[in-house]
Amino acid sequence: MALFKNIFPVRGRPTAELLTVGTELVTGTTVNTNASYLGRELTQLGFRVEHQCACRDETEAIQEALQRALARSQVIVICGGLGPTPDDITRQTLAEFFGVPLVLSRAQYRQIQRYYRSRGRTVPAIVKPEAYFPANAKPVFNEFGIALGFIIEERGRVILVVPGVPRELVRLFETRLKPFLQGRFSRLRPLASLIVKTVGLSEPAVMRRLGRRFFRMGQFEFGIYPEAGEVGLRVYADSPALIRRLRLRVKKVLGRHIYSFSEESLEAAIGRELVRKKGTLAIAESCTGGRIAELLTGVPGASRYLAGAVVAYQNGVKTRILDVPDQLIKRRGAVSREVVLRMAFGVRARFGATLGIGVTGIAGPGGGSREKPVGLVYLAIASAGEKKAWKEQFRGERLHIQDRAAKKALEYLWRWLKR
Amino acid sequence: MALFKNIFPVRGRPTAELLTVGTELVTGTTVNTNASYLGRELTQLGFRVEHQCACRDETEAIQEALQRALARSQVIVICGGLGPTPDDITRQTLAEFFGVPLVLSRAQYRQIQRYYRSRGRTVPAIVKPEAYFPANAKPVFNEFGIALGFIIEERGRVILVVPGVPRELVRLFETRLKPFLQGRFSRLRPLASLIVKTVGLSEPAVMRRLGRRFFRMGQFEFGIYPEAGEVGLRVYADSPALIRRLRLRVKKVLGRHIYSFSEESLEAAIGRELVRKKGTLAIAESCTGGRIAELLTGVPGASRYLAGAVVAYQNGVKTRILDVPDQLIKRRGAVSREVVLRMAFGVRARFGATLGIGVTGIAGPGGGSREKPVGLVYLAIASAGEKKAWKEQFRGERLHIQDRAAKKALEYLWRWLKR
Numbered sequence: 001m002a003l004f005k006n007i008f009p010v011r012g013r014p015t016a017e018l019l020t021v022g023t024e025l026v027t028g029t030t031v032n033t034n035a036s037y038l039g040r041e042l043t044q045l046g047f048r049v050e051h052q053c054a055c056r057d058e059t060e061a062i063q064e065a066l067q068r069a070l071a072r073s074q075v076i077v078i079c080g081g082l083g084p085t086p087d088d089i090t091r092q093t094l095a096e097f098f099g100v101p102l103v104l105s106r107a108q109y110r111q112i113q114r115y116y117r118s119r120g121r122t123v124p125a126i127v128k129p130e131a132y133f134p135a136n137a138k139p140v141f142n143e144f145g146i147a148l149g150f151i152i153e154e155r156g157r158v159i160l161v162v163p164g165v166p167r168e169l170v171r172l173f174e175t176r177l178k179p180f181l182q183g184r185f186s187r188l189r190p191l192a193s194l195i196v197k198t199v200g201l202s203e204p205a206v207m208r209r210l211g212r213r214f215f216r217m218g219q220f221e222f223g224i225y226p227e228a229g230e231v232g233l234r235v236y237a238d239s240p241a242l243i244r245r246l247r248l249r250v251k252k253v254l255g256r257h258i259y260s261f262s263e264e265s266l267e268a269a270i271g272r273e274l275v276r277k278k279g280t281l282a283i284a285e286s287c288t289g290g291r292i293a294e295l296l297t298g299v300p301g302a303s304r305y306l307a308g309a310v311v312a313y314q315n316g317v318k319t320r321i322l323d324v325p326d327q328l329i330k331r332r333g334a335v336s337r338e339v340v341l342r343m344a345f346g347v348r349a350r351f352g353a354t355l356g357i358g359v360t361g362i363a364g365p366g367g368g369s370r371e372k373p374v375g376l377v378y379l380a381i382a383s384a385g386e387k388k389a390w391k392e393q394f395r396g397e398r399l400h401i402q403d404r405a406a407k408k409a410l411e412y413l414w415r416w417l418k419r
Numbered sequence: 420m421a422l423f424k425n426i427f428p429v430r431g432r433p434t435a436e437l438l439t440v441g442t443e444l445v446t447g448t449t450v451n452t453n454a455s456y457l458g459r460e461l462t463q464l465g466f467r468v469e470h471q472c473a474c475r476d477e478t479e480a481i482q483e484a485l486q487r488a489l490a491r492s493q494v495i496v497i498c499g500g501l502g503p504t505p506d507d508i509t510r511q512t513l514a515e516f517f518g519v520p521l522v523l524s525r526a527q528y529r530q531i532q533r534y535y536r537s538r539g540r541t542v543p544a545i546v547k548p549e550a551y552f553p554a555n556a557k558p559v560f561n562e563f564g565i566a567l568g569f570i571i572e573e574r575g576r577v578i579l580v581v582p583g584v585p586r587e588l589v590r591l592f593e594t595r596l597k598p599f600l601q602g603r604f605s606r607l608r609p610l611a612s613l614i615v616k617t618v619g620l621s622e623p624a625v626m627r628r629l630g631r632r633f634f635r636m637g638q639f640e641f642g643i644y645p646e647a648g649e650v651g652l653r654v655y656a657d658s659p660a661l662i663r664r665l666r667l668r669v670k671k672v673l674g675r676h677i678y679s680f681s682e683e684s685l686e687a688a689i690g691r692e693l694v695r696k697k698g699t700l701a702i703a704e705s706c707t708g709g710r711i712a713e714l715l716t717g718v719p720g721a722s723r724y725l726a727g728a729v730v731a732y733q734n735g736v737k738t739r740i741l742d743v744p745d746q747l748i749k750r751r752g753a754v755s756r757e758v759v760l761r762m763a764f765g766v767r768a769r770f771g772a773t774l775g776i777g778v779t780g781i782a783g784p785g786g787g788s789r790e791k792p793v794g795l796v797y798l799a800i801a802s803a804g805e806k807k808a809w810k811e812q813f814r815g816e817r818l819h820i821q822d823r824a825a826k827k828a829l830e831y832l833w834r835w836l837k838r
């Protein structure tokens with residue numbers, strides 16, 4: 001297994017750990033996106049994030065986890081359990097742990113009053129405790145919501161306590177906690193990093209192309225992240241020069257499969273290319289049901305290049321709006337090379353766009369046959385002088401097939417634009 | 420804060436804990452959906468999930484976490500780090516920890532050969548170690564992928580080790596681990612549970628309606644989970660009779676805001692209603708860019724009631740395909756009550772559906788003005804004899820506004836269907 005021996009974790013940096021509080025996290029009712037957000041942000045700031053734990057909204061569990069964190073990490077971020085419901089006990093638990101009373105932040109209480117007043121209501125009694133902080137802490141004013149955050153410095157450790165509402169967490173981190181950490185750890189140098197996003201290669205194929213040589217170039221931390229149709233790479237190193245060399249190497253071996261050297265999404269990269277080429281796009285989706293349009297319209301400014309889309313779920317729509325001849329559907333079937341080409345062609349003409357995309361397929365679980373099994377998808381692109389269709393066979397469940405087909409359409413579109 | 424005093428965690432059950440292994444998890448490159456899946460499944464089986472930890476792909480970190488888990492939990496599920504890349508060290512680390520060699524599972528190796536043969540390739544050298552298991556373990560054959568799972572019983576603890584590929588994890592858990600745990604803990608009684616999904620009420624509003632009385636009805640574990648426009652409740656108790664009483668109470672106080680007593684999504688509930696009423700639906704989306712169609716088409720069998728959708732991103736599309744008069748757009752603006760009504764009406768007629776939905780708004784970050792700020796969204800529903808429009812003002816970022824607007828449209832559609 002130790003094929004590439006010289007991958008070393010980056011050491012000698014202040015350690016950080018995350019404690020996300022919430023019974024819903026350990027019992028799995030909520031996906032812990034806060035942990036991934038905080039892990040990413042702390043890593044980028046230059047901390048070595050060593051642990052991430054979730055515990056129940058229970059005094060004992062929180063205190064035990066805090067005790068352990070204090071013993072091993074310099075920075076501890078505690079997230080969640082600051083809300084108004086009776087199971088939110090993080091605030092009191094920390095005050096008890098340090099043996100201090102809770103005190104009111106008048107600024108936060110005024111913010112709460114403003115919040116409710118602007119919604120035409122008075123402050124409910126159960127909400128007031130959210131403006132309190134342990135007496136040994138520095139309050140962190142939360143102008144983005146209700147719950148006050150706070151920072152405790154004890155025993156040489158820094159403990160940041162933030163609400164678990166994702167939107168508030170992100171804003172508080174950006175505007176208050178990040179500047180605080182940068183000031184407090186003023187000699188912290190952000191890690192040099194390399195992000196590479198590729199499309200059209202599998203994880204083993206990417207590894208094969210990188211080869212042993214890549215991993216002999218120096219000491220760095222390497223992560224490879226496959227997700228529906230894409231593979232991302234993330235490399236952290238202390239040395240920016242090494243990162244530059246690695247980047248050149250990656251560019252050489254992965255070439256046209258790279259669509260970005262940043263966190264940019266494939267749909268944003270496509271948007272960038274369309275703007276550059278002054279192209280416009282129209283989409284005719286059947287089995288993907290709006291996913292392609294959804295991805296592309298998620299990008300700010302998409303209205304510059306996206307004319308629109310038709311989700312042609314029933315055959316009548318293909319005929320009436322996309323001008324696919326009824327006879328053709330009858331003869332070849334709605335899921336066929338001929339029909340998908342007409343869809344791409346039809347939507348392009350109908351919307352007056354320079355490019356048209358068509359997708360038709362069988363997402364399942366029903367609707368498959370021996371000749372046309374579940375997962376069969378046809379994709380097409382049409383421009384003024386050219387059109388092309390592809391046949392794909394995906395496996396797995398409905399949502400998976402839909403996602404893969406949508407991503408495949410974006411991949412072909414990206415390649416088309418980059419020819 | 421302790422407004423509702425008698426919420427007790429359910430005790431006296433075997434304890435379980437999760438250890439997800441992966442540097443990508445602590446550095447936040449990957450969202451830990453495996454942890455939430457496993458937490459949910461173990462809780463439903465009747466275990467008390469106490470902790471969930473993620474650690475880096477490092478020998479020391481894994482062994483330290485395992486040591487701690489062995490000291491406190493009866494069942495430990497370790498997930499991830501079984502793949503082919505050099506940072507995947509979970510397998511060897513566990514063998515080292517218990518001082519045993521790794522041995523080959525011939526069955527798994529044959530499966531790996533089959534897997535590659537069916538893709539017209541030979542087995543890469545770096546993949547073979549994935550068929551090994553520590554000699555003190557029982558192998559768990561993985562017919563859904565490459566990496567072998569295994570179960571270790573040591574020191575009175577049960578340690579389940581499973582690959583982190585989500586699709587494989589889910590299938591292995593369903594077909595092998597769940598039956599194993601049910602056999603091994605044969606006296607384990609699943610908890611009685613109540614799931615309630617509501618739309619159109621805020622979290623505090625739900626709490627207010629439940630009131631003190633609800634929380635005085637007995638001993639149970641209570642979770643409330645707000646997400647974009649919806650609030651979910653989850654209650655676990657030992658007593659099925661108590662769950663039945665709580666359900667009646669919930670039904671009484673939350674009434675028509677409840678759209679499901681199961682994990683069913685709002686879009687699935689809408690589909691169910693449309694099928695029952697033999698209705699069909701057509702959607703005209705502007706600022707939501709295909710999100711409504713995407714949500715509705717994610718439900719198996721959506722083709723029975725969803726005719727299709729138009730994403731009218733540029734004004735020309737509204738005119739040409741949805742028959743919104745050009746003059747009306749010029750006079751009232753594309754984001755207006757008049758235009759959204761015409762969109763709903765137009766798409767319904769164009770697709771020959773019984774119901775039409777229209778959405779138009781400003782998702783931002785650009786495009787806002789003093790009179791029509793970012794976040795302003797008009798929604799409309801039109802049927803044969805009736806039409807109605809709503810004006811909404813959302814806050815936050817582009818994707819958030821798009822998601823909220825899409826969810827609001829589904830909420831109004833649900834209410835329309837349930838009148």
